Amino acid sequence: MIVSIASGKGGTGKTLVATSLALAVSKHASIQILDCDVEEPNANLFVRAPIESAEPVYIPTPQIDADKCSHCGRCAEVCAYHAIAVISDKVLVFPELCHGCGACSYLCPESAIVEANRQVGVVEIGYRGNLELIQGRLDIGEPMPTPVIRKVKTYADRQKDVVIDVAPGTSCPVVEAVKGSDYSILVTEPTPFGLNDLSLAVEMTRDLGIPCGVIINRASLSRDNLIEEYCRESEIPVLLKIPFDRDIATLYSKGIPLVERETRWRNAFLDLFDALKRGQLYVAYNA
């Protein structure tokens, strides 16, 4: 089963939930965690898996063979991203705009374009016990996270259970990370910001046809109703509540996994994962 952890709003506790699930399950069974928040990969701060191998992520970008090029301008015309410009007898390539679609090299009538790999990030793999960590890291200054996310996801093993840590927001990198999941857990907080961004994330998962449930982090009795009411109306289950608690926040700040400190939290996340796997998605839990 592939479970993605998304949120809309940043800083609601996606990494906390993703690593808690993965670490709790790994005590009993093998599981993968895919860190697809490649702009800010943080899962391994909690998992602490020694990295054993790394693979660079490339985008194939055009290189012009000046001897063959007739400056016809076809490449610039077909490039949807304006990554190529032909000015009289010169061809300019702007590699950071290139998505690596390959149209220019295929369509060049002179076969004057070959593709060269340009590195935009790296995928790293590590193990801790039953837990396999695969994390992507976008190079600083690179605008496009999606090729790195795509590469991370090629490591997903459908035979195993997989937890995916997703970037905040609801735009293309989030869709890339979430699509193909069997279930999405949306982590939110009981504030108007949390609610607004949750509703956008729900819209996205519904577009993708992925069932979802909600975890309320920094829960507080006086405020939870805001989220609970929305969830009731939208027929989305509230899976778990994690209270607004300074001790939990402090553990998080130190990179100490909650589930390794407190058995009741380990059990809560284990129960949650079991319920997800059994398809009991509409049960509300309270640790």
Next chain:
Amino acid sequence: MNEIVIISGKGGTGKTSIAASFAAIGESKVLADCDVDASDLHLVLFPTVVDKGEFWSGKKARIEEGKCNECGLCQELCRFGAIRDFKVDHLSCEGCGFCFHACPAGAIVMEDVLSGYWFVSETRYGPLVHARLIPGEENSGKLVALVRQKAKALAEEKALKYIVTDGPPGIGCPVISSLSGAAMALLVAEPTMSGVSDLERAVGVCNHFGIPAAVCINKYDLNEEIGREIERYCSQRGIELVGKLPFDEAFVEAISKGVPVAEYSKGSIRNEIERIWETIATRVKKQ
């Protein structure tokens, strides 16, 4: 006019709380919400929309059934796995147009995509430019550029001194688009292990694009040891530390009440945010 962009790398560190507070404190400014796929500033500023428009950006391929002879070339060429069974998956299509140009039957059309909406509004603190990316859509960077362009035009028209921009999390395309050419970036950090890692990457992006940066530590007392580590990091890198804010429920309460925290909390929190605003406003004026 000087543009101050608030970013953080990590989500949920308090960017919007600080941007809303600057709105309440600062004189002579336009506000811009560049977190276009999870924008929240409007939830504290309650804007009245005075002008709005659609944001059409990019294209998606569509196969015309009657013309397609099912040769399968498009499927073979598409590097984004967006074509299956002679149908285009809207969410995977990157709009490169490779299939459109290559199709021997001329059966593929490229169609414009409505990706979102932009708004120019009035608020009790001055004009606000904001936007809403449709969940799952691409080109958030271009929508950010559009928001900034409109904010700049408004600042010039009304002869306002500052643009205060609430930026997106991460380090990818919308962040780069929010930063380019700005007078200064205010980085909101939190004293957690994730916060430190993400701060370093955000500083990396500012350096990469030559944007002067200053740091403010939010939730400082959550982990004072890591707080001091951030202070040391800033002084080693010659990055000005402009202020420290406490881990205080006032931030959550203010959001819940729909007011900027600097207005909700009249005491030390407001004073500190005022000091931060004075420091950076003075600094950008000198540049």
